[in-house]
Amino acid sequence: MISNICCIGAGFVGGPTMAVIADRCPSVKVTVVDINSERINAWNNSDLSKLPVYEPGLDQVIERARNRNLFFSIDVKSAIASADMVFISVNTPTKTQGLGAGKASDLRWVEACARQVASFAKGHTIVVEKSTLPVRTAEVIQNILKAAQDASKNKTSSSTFSVLSNPEFLAEGTAVKDLEAPDRVLIGGDNKDAIESLVSIYRNWVPENKILRTNIWSSELAKLTANAFLAQRISSINSIGALCEATGADIREVARAIGTDSRIGSKFLEAGPGFGGSCFKKDILNLVYLSRYFGLPEVADFWEEVVKLNTWHQQRISSIIVKKLFGTLSGKRIAILGFAFKANTNDTRESSAIQIGKDLLDEGANLAIHDPKVDPNQIEKDLGLQQVNKDEFERISNNNYGSWSFFNEASKACSSADAVLILTEWYQYSQINWDEIALEMRKPAWVFDARSIVDSDKVVNAGLNFWRVGDGA
Ligand code: NAD
Ligand code: UDX
Numbered sequence: 001m002i003s004n005i006c007c008i009g010a011g012f013v014g015g016p017t018m019a020v021i022a023d024r025c026p027s028v029k030v031t032v033v034d035i036n037s038e039r040i041n042a043w044n045n046s047d048l049s050k051l052p053v054y055e056p057g058l059d060q061v062i063e064r065a066r067n068r069n070l071f072f073s074i075d076v077k078s079a080i081a082s083a084d085m086v087f088i089s090v091n092t093p094t095k096t097q098g099l100g101a102g103k104a105s106d107l108r109w110v111e112a113c114a115r116q117v118a119s120f121a122k123g124h125t126i127v128v129e130k131s132t133l134p135v136r137t138a139e140v141i142q143n144i145l146k147a148a149q150d151a152s153k154n155k156t157s158s159s160t161f162s163v164l165s166n167p168e169f170l171a172e173g174t175a176v177k178d179l180e181a182p183d184r185v186l187i188g189g190d191n192k193d194a195i196e197s198l199v200s201i202y203r204n205w206v207p208e209n210k211i212l213r214t215n216i217w218s219s220e221l222a223k224l225t226a227n228a229f230l231a232q233r234i235s236s237i238n239s240i241g242a243l244c245e246a247t248g249a250d251i252r253e254v255a256r257a258i259g260t261d262s263r264i265g266s267k268f269l270e271a272g273p274g275f276g277g278s279c280f281k282k283d284i285l286n287l288v289y290l291s292r293y294f295g296l297p298e299v300a301d302f303w304e305e306v307v308k309l310n311t312w313h314q315q316r317i318s319s320i321i322v323k324k325l326f327g328t329l330s331g332k333r334i335a336i337l338g339f340a341f342k343a344n345t346n347d348t349r350e351s352s353a354i355q356i357g358k359d360l361l362d363e364g365a366n367l368a369i370h371d372p373k374v375d376p377n378q379i380e381k382d383l384g385l386q387q388v389n390k391d392e393f394e395r396i397s398n399n400n401y402g403s404w405s406f407f408n409e410a411s412k413a414c415s416s417a418d419a420v421l422i423l424t425e426w427y428q429y430s431q432i433n434w435d436e437i438a439l440e441m442r443k444p445a446w447v448f449d450a451r452s453i454v455d456s457d458k459v460v461n462a463g464l465n466f467w468r469v470g471d472g473a
Contacts, residue, residue: 002126002197003028006083008113010034010043010072012175012278012347013130013168014089015053019061020179022070024205031071031079043072054346054373057176080120085197088113088141089130089168094282103289105134105282114141118148121159126194129165132279134286135221138163138188162194165216167223172277173344185211188219224287228303231280233268235309241271241470242316251470252452271470273352273423273450274314276341281307281350314352317450317469318359324446324467325418330364330401333442335413338424338451339371339379346373352450353423354382357404361385364401366393368413372426376406411437419446425453438462 007018010032022030034040042052044066048059062070073079080086090109095101110131117127127145129138145161165188170178185202189195199211214222241251251271259266275281284307291300322329341351348354357367361383369379380387383404388396393405394416407413410429414420414437422429430453438445447459449468459466 002085002201004083005030005085005087005201006079007032007087007089007130008034008076008080008116009087009089009091009109009131010036010039010052011089011091012053012172013170014087015043015051015072016055016058016061016170016175017089017130017168017179018087019058019065019070020176021201022065022068023061024180025201026065026069028201029069029071030065031073031083033073033076033079035074035076037074040072040074053175054344055173055175056344061176076116077120080117080125081122083121083125084123085126085128085201086117086121087128087130087166088117092131092133092282093278094285100289103285105286107133107137107140110137111140111144114144117161118145118159121148121161124160124162126197127161127163128198129163129220130168132167132223132227132283133165133220134290135217135224137220138165138216162189162191163216164189164191164194164198165219166198167219169223169226172347173342180205182206182210186214186219186222187211188214188216188222190216224283224290227279227283228287228306230268231275231284231310232303232306234270234272234275234280235306235313237269237271238274238313238469239309242313244470244472246472248472250473254470271452272425273317273356273469274310276349276351276353278347278349281310311355314355315359317352317448318356318363320467321360321419321421321446321448322363324448324465328364329360332365332418333416334360334365334367335407335410335417335420336360336367336369337371337410337413337420337422337429338426339369339374339382340424340426343425343427346375346378348374348378348382351382351423356421356423357383361402361404366396366401367404368393368407368415368417369404370407370410370413371424372428379404379406411440415440416442417445418442419448421448422451422453425451430454434459434462434464438464 005028007014014032018030018032039052090113092105095104095106142163149160167186185206187195187198195213202211244251255269258264259269284303288300288304325332339348339353341347387405388403390405446465452468456466
C-alpha cells in the first residue's frame with residue numbers, strides 16, 4: 001500500500017501530474033520537491049493565477065488538493081526519506097557539449113536524482129521514471145541505487161529499491177484532461193509487486209483496460225516512439241502543405257480526405273508553422289542518437305528527416321513573408337500574434353515563433369508581439385534581444401530595423417503594421433474584426449495565417465492580402 005509519494009521535479013509534468021494523483025487519491029500524501037525555490041514558491045502562491053504552469057483546469061485541482069494531501073517543498077531530503085514511492089520528473093534536455101552533443105539526452109539531472117534517492121531513502125522505495133529517457137536508462141538508475149544498497153548492507157536500516165518506467169503522455173494545454181482521462185497508462189518493470197503498487201494508484205481513476213504493463217525497455221522506447229510518430233505526422237502534413245501551395249490544392253481538403261481513412265485517422269493532421277514544444281525535437285534527436293549508437297544509421301537518417309523538414313518549413317514561412325513584402329522587411333512593422341508553441345499554454349520552448357521571429361529580425365523587421373499568456377521576459381530570453389519600450393518602438397518603426405516590443409492587446413500590436421502573422425492558434429485570434437484592424441494597417445497590408453484559423457473571406461473583404469499555410473488557391 002503506497003501512502004507517501006515524493007516527486008522530484010515541479011515542472012510542466014511533475015506539477016500537474018502530482019496534482020491529479022493527489023486529487024484522485026486523497027489518502028495518499030504527495031510531496032513535489034524542486035531545487036528551484038522560486039518555482040516552489042509559485043506553486044504555493046495563494047493567488048492561483050500565479051501558478052508557474054498555465055493549464056486549463058489546473059487551478060481548481062490545485063485548490064482542492066493543496067495543503068490537504070498535496071505539498072510543494074524544497075526539502076528534497078526529508079520528502080525522499082519519508083516516501084515509499086519516488087517519481088523522477090526532472091528535465092532531460094539535449095546535450096549541448098561532449099559525447100552525443102546536439103542529439104543525446106543530458107542525463108545529469110536524472111543521475112543527480114538517483115544519487116539523492118540512494119542517499120536519503122529509507123526502507124523499500126519504488127523509484128519511478130516519469131521523465132522521458134533514452135532506452136536502457138533504468139540500468140543507470142539501478143546501478144546507482146544498487147551501489148547504495150550494497151553499501152548499506154551492514155547498517156541497521158538497509159534500503160532496497162525497485163525501478164519502474166512510467167512515461168507521461170500528457171500534452172500541454174490539455175494536461176489536466178489527459179491526466180484525468182488518459183488513453184493509456186504505461187508501466188514497465190520486472191518486479192511484479194512494484195508494478196502492482198503503481199497500478200493501485202492509477203486504479204483510483206483509470207480503468208484497468210487502459211493500464212498497460214510491459215518490460216522496462218519497451219516502456220522507455222514506447223515513449224520516444226510515440227513522440228516520433230506524432231511529430232512525423234506533422235512533418236508529413238507540412239511537407240504536403242508546401243506541395244499544395246505549389247499546385248493549387250488545399251491542405252485542409254487533403255487532410256480531411258486522408259483523415260477519414262480509419263487506418264490513417266484524423267488527428268495530428270493540421271498544417272501549421274512547424275511543431276514546437278520541449279519534447280518532439282529532443283526526443284526524436286535522442287532516437288536518432290540511439291539508432292546510430294546501436295549501429296542502425298538508416299533508421300537514424302529516417303527519423304532525422306522529420307526534424308530537418310520541420311526546420312526547413314519554419315524557414316520557408318519566413319521567406320514567404322519576405323517575398324510577399326517586396327523582398328525586404330527593413331523598417332517594416334510585423335505584428336506577431338501568438339508566441340507560445342501551441343494554444344492554452346504559456347510555454348515557449350522550441351516554439352516556431354522563436355525561429356521565425358529571429359529570421360524576421362535578421363531581415364530588419366520591427367516585431368509587435370502579442371500573446372495572452374507568455375511573459376515578455378521569456379520572449380526576451382528566447383529572441384536573445386531586449387525589447388524596446390512602446391514609445392521608442394512607435395518612433396523607430398518605419399525608419400529603423402530589427403527590434404521588438406510586447407503589446408497587451410492584439411489590436412494595438414496590429415496598428416500601423418505592414419503584416420500580421422498568426423503563429424499560435426489562440427481562440428481570440430479567430431475572432432478578430434478584420435474591418436477594424438484593416439483601417440489601422442499600412443497598405444498594401446498582409447495577413448499571414450500560419451495556423452489556418454481566420455476566415456479568409458473576412459480578411460479579403462477588409463481589403464487585406466491573405467496567405468495561409470498549405471493553401472494553393
Ligand atoms: P521542466 O524543466 O518544466 O521541470 C523539471 C524540473 O526539475 C525543474 O523545475 C528543475 O528545477 C527540477 N530539477 C532538476 N533537477 C532536480 C533535482 N536534482 N532535484 C530537484 N529538482 C530538480 O521539465 P518538464 O517539462 O516537466 O519535463 C520533465 C520530463 O518530462 C522531461 O523528461 C520531459 O521530456 C518529460 N515530458 C514532458 C512533457 C511536457 O509536455 N512538458 C510531456 C511528457 C513528458
Ligand atoms: C507532445 C505529445 O503530444 C505528448 O503526448 C507528449 O507527452 C509530449 O509531447 P506537446 O508537445 O505538449 O505534447 O503538444 P502537442 O499537442 O503534441 O503539439 C506539439 C506541437 O505540434 C505544437 O507546436 C503544435 O502546435 C503542433 N501540432 C500539433 C501541429 O502543428 N499540428 C497538429 O495537427 C498537431
